[in-house]
Amino acid sequence: MLTLKGKSVFAGITIGPLALFHRNTISTASHTVENPEVEVIRFQKARDESIEQLKGLYDKAVQKVGEEQAAVFEVHQMMLEDDDYVDSVEEKIRNGKINAEAAVDQTAQELADMFRHMEDAYMQARAADVLDISRRVEQQLCGGAGIDFSKYDHVIIAADDLAPSETLQLDTDRILGFVTSSGSTNSHTAILARTLGIAAVVNTGNQLHNDVDGLMAIIDGLTGMVYIDPDEDTLSQMRIKQQEEKACKARLEQVRHVPTVTRDGRVIKLFANIGNPGNLPQVLANDAEGIGLFRSEFLYLENSDYPTEEQQFEAYKKTLEVLEGKTAVIRTLDIGADKQVDYFDLAPEVNPAMGMRAIRICLTRPDLFKTQLRALCRASAFGKLAIMFPMIISVAEVRKAKKILEEVQIELDEKAIAYDKDMEVGIMVETPASAVMSDELAKEVDFFSIGSNDLTQYTLAIDRQQTALDAFFDSHHPAVLRLIQQTIENGHKAGIWVGICGELGADLTLTETFLRMGVDELSVSPPAVLPLREKIRSLDLNKA
Template identity: 80%
Template sequence: MLTLKGKSVFPGITIGPLALFHRNTISTAQRPIQDAEAEVARFQDARKVAIEQLKDLYEKALEKVGEEQAAVFEVHQMMLDDDDYIDSIEGQIRDEMLNAEAAVDRTAQQFAEMFRSMDDAYMQARAADVLDISRRVEQQLCGGPGVDFSKYDHVIIAADDLAPSETLQLDTDKILGFVTSAGSTNSHTAILARTLGIAAVVSTDTPLHTDVDGMMAIIDGLTGTVYINPDEETLQAMEAKQREEADRKRRLEEVRGAASETKDGRSVKIFANIGNPGNIPQVLDNDAEGIGLFRSEFLYLENSDYPTEDQQFEAYKKTAEALGGKTVVIRTLDIGADKQVDYFQLDKEENPAMGMRAIRICLTRPELFKTQLRALLRASAFGKIAIMFPMIISVDEVKQCKAILAGVRAELDAEGVAYDKDMEVGIMVETPAAAIMSDELAKEVDFFSIGSNDLTQYTLAIDRQQTKLDAFFDAHHPAVLRLIQQTVENGHKAGIWVGICGELGADLTLTEAFLRMGVDELSVSPPLVLPLREKVRSLDLRK
């Protein structure tokens, strides 16, 4: 038996035969050319076909996983349109008389190495993206067929790594799971696998070869362990664990429609986090009581220019109406950091997570901010919308936001446009500054939503996407928990409700602690709503 240890992407347990993932061979060897312009034309034709393929993949992803996850294929299209990328390839063809395949491959390796050498983990992960788009172009230049995904039927796929486009094309009704020697839990591939519900373990650091092809394998997504050719004892133990997981899923159905309340009567609202209206079916299917975090930046990420007021209004209105009177907390624009948009023309920053992002952009570009606020206010007439400002660090910022909002309200009043005059306005507490100043900030707003991901990152001074620092990262660090408790206490003293919308909200080992702190609402990824409700209902805070 071979036992591999990696990082779990999705907490499922699956058992089945192992199948090595085979990509068709692509030749990128250098060969002499006679006509550089004809070779440039070959490259351009292949690039255009690749872009059309990515557009098709985007539409497929939009249907299967929603806008937020589909956006990776828009990013890939933009990378293929990047002037530096194109100039590098065409320059090598013309200046060195390189064939297009070799020029694309050389440029891909150069760009990938550039990304790998960056300090930022998000940018390091882009190395896989540039290799993915380049392989797509090379495939077109070689004229060969792509990967035949239909032959992977009821198997566990083993690969060095899977590109996002490859993961999306896996038939989730047939694929049992996958294991990769490379990869990261922050990669687009991992995010897609989680969204699609594919049991997977990545980063095992152990390449697999033909000698294990066809062997029985087990993925334990609960522990990040892979067993290949398991002995009888291990197989029986994992089959029992698999049955326990199936029983657990059946038990979850018993809490569907039940109150999110402890045995001693302590209630908490369990909301869902979503990235776009395409995720609404998941919210409803998983019985969330509302939406605690609607990330509005998808409207900006999917556009080639600033979205209009009406575009935004339609998206917010659709969401509010679909929730049928349940609360929808919409976070205003949070572009910047790991979400860059070319047409914003933001300056390059050494540390974008601490630079021009979120509310800082809105306050320095008030017309942009007003457009979004107008759309939000208009949509509030069609459901229960609440507005939430991100990345707040001071009372003055909140007052500036409220002043701009008041001006927009006055404009709508003058135009006779209906909106919810009692709409709640809150802030995200995701900086230590906001947590420490929460007693003063609470006087200005109707609610707090604690963004635990950034709060942890900024409190510990550790980039949450920098996997090399995992040994130092502690999401349960006492400093983080103290800031959360302080925020809850200060919010309640001012008579406002306090929620958590970051990953800690879904951490079942902290649920009891959060309820004892007095947290009023927990907002999590839709598939985690029922497990969280089950946990809440199992607690008795009198003990």
Template identity: 55%
Template sequence: MTVLKGEGVSKGVVFGKVRFFHRNSAAVEKRTVTDIEAETKRFEDARAAAVTQLANLYVKTRNELGEENSLLFQIHQMMLEDVDYGNSITDKITNEKVCAEYAVQETSKEFAEMFSQMDDEYMRGRAADVKDVSARVIAILTGKETGGLTGSAPCVLAADDLAPSETAQLDKAQVLAFITAEGSYNAHTAIFARTMGIPAVIGLKDQLASELEGKEVIVDGSTGCVYLDADKATRQAMNEKHQSEEARKRLLSLYRGRPTATKSGHHIDLCANIGNPKDMAAVLENDAEGIGLFRSEFLYLESSDYPTEEEQFQAYKAVAEKMNGKRVVIRTLDIGADKQADYFHLPKEANPAMGMRAIRICLTRPEIFKTQLRALYRASAYGKIAIMFPMITSVEEVQQCKQIAAQVRGELTQEGIPFSSSVELGIMIETPAAAVISDDLAKEVDFFSVGTNDLTQYTLACDRQNQDIARFCNTHHKAILRLIRMSAENAHKAGIWIGICGELGADESLTRTFVDMSIDELSVTPTSILGLRAAISEIE
């Protein structure tokens, strides 16, 4: 028996045969062309087809994996439509009289090299995206598929790593598990695997050799072990573990309809994170006690222009009504960094994760902010809505938000438009600054919600999308837990509630810690709710 050891990033045990993901890396020849106009049109047609493919991928991924996982394909569309990218290709066709696919290939190399040399980790990550979108255009121009799986039987999918577009296009019925040579816990393949409930092991490096093709293996996504030629005792142990996990899934269904409380009766609100009203089916199916984070930016990212007050009102109203009196916390606009909408005309920044984003856009463009707040307050007449401001770093920012909210309430009152008089206003604790001054901030708001994803990133100075530094991004770091505890203590001293809406909220190894901190609410992906409810019920 041989044991391959990697990092488990999605739980589960499966038995299956290995099949490698094969890419058709079409060799691009440098051909001279004489009809420049025709060749340019050929490129533009291929680019348009690629944009259409990505739009379809966005919809498919959003429906299967949720809004947050699908946003990357909008970024890819914007890359294809980037003026500099397009001009570079057409200039090569015109000036060098080369075929479109060669011009795309050379531009891809130049742009990828440019991104890879940048100081900012986020921008360096865009090098892979340029290669991905360029490969799509070249495949269309050459008439060759980009690659995939051969055969139809379900398998353990092996690859060096998978681009987001490759993962999203897979037939999920064919994939029993993912095993990859590269990757990180926060890479798209790992995120997609967790969302789909497919076991995954990454970081196998040179252990993942081509000789494994067709071999029978056992994948344990919780320990990161892949067993080759497993002996009888190991097969029996893994089969028992698999059966135990399946039994646990059936057991979790018994927690539907139960309150979320510890053995001693301490109650915690267990809510859901959503990115679109279409996610409501999963929220209701998994028995969430509310919505702890509704990411409103989907309205802006799905639109070619600023969404109107009426469009926003209808979306917020629909979710509020479906929750039937349960609290719905709606985060105001969080555009910027990796979530871009062309019509905002945001400046290109060397470090966008720390640039013009979220509340900074709202306070510098109050007309956009007021439109959203009007829609939110109008929807509050149809359910229990709370409003949450992201990326807060100072008391002054909160006071400005409250002043604009007061103006909106005054206008609605004058116009005779109904709204609730008890809408809670809260902030996200996702910067170290907010946690450190949480005693002052708590006096200004009705609640806190800790965004652990960004709090981790900013506290540890680690870009969580950067695979190269994944080992330094310790989500359990003492500094992060101290900042959360400090925020919780200051919230309760001021008499307000505090929740956690980042990925750590679903980390069952920290559940007891959060209970000890007296966290009032945990908001997680809908599929994590029943398992977390079961875990909380076992705490003394």
């Protein structure tokens, strides 16, 4: 038996024969050409044909996964039309006098390498997109023959990685799942797999070869484990686990569309965290009662320049319209630290997690901040929107942020532009400073949302991105829990509600602890909503 450990993309257990994924061979070997202009024309023709293919894939994706997820193929079209990409290929052809296939491949590798070395995980995942569009062009240059997906029938696919276009073309009624040796949980492929409900594990680090083709395999999407040619004991255990998973899903359906309330009558708000409007179907599918953390920086990460007020307004407005009256707590810009954007021109920092980020950028660039606040205020007229300021460490910061917000609202009043004048304004408590000062901060805002991820990082002085320190990282550390309890108590003394929006909120071993502390709201990833509701409804806080 061969055992692999990777990263789970979609929590599910599937058992079936393994099939290696084969792509048509494409030759990108470099050779000298006599007439570079002929090669440029070949490239331009292949690029145009690829763009037409992508338009067709977009239409197919809209029908299959909706507009938000289909947008990846619009992004791919834009990448193929990008001047930097096109100029790089054509310069390599002309200056190096090489064939178009080699020029496309060299450009792809250079750009992919650039993305891989970015600090932000989202931008790192864009390396796969560059390689995907380039392979599409190379395929056209080599004759245009595509992959025959019909031969993958009731199998688990094994590949080095799968491009978004390849994932989309998998027949989800016939594919049991897939496992890849590379890949990222932030990639478009992973997002599509989650949307399509395909059991998948990525980044196992092990390239599989022909000797495993056709062997029985098991994907455990709950743990990220993959078992190839399992022994009888493992197979038996995993079949039992598979049945337990099905029973668990059936049980969770019993808590769909019911109140999130403990046995002794304590009502808890159960919200979801999302990174962009594309996650809204997951919010609704998992029956979240609203959005407790909307990470607005996706608008900045996906743009090549600062997003306009209209771009932001439309994204927020659409979110509220989809929620149909449910609350959306939108965190203002949190760029910096592990989320770097080139056009912000931030100075290099030795320790960016403690540097120029989040509210610090907004307060030092008020025009940038005002653009976002205007978009948020205007969108608030279309639903229940709350604004949340991140990385607060002082009362002075809150007052300065609120003053800028008031200036924006005065401008809107002067222009008779509607907005919700009762819109709640809160802060994230994610630094020890804000937790310790929570008694004073509570007087300034309508709510607290405790960001347990950064609060743990800063309290323990351990970089949560540094996997080598995992043995020292304790998210249940008494110091972290004391700061959370202190924040909740101080919030309630001032009459405001307090939530938790970090990963600890979904930790079922801490749910009762948090409820006994008095937490009012928990905001978690969409798939964690129903398990958490089941846990809350099982608790009786009157019992010792």
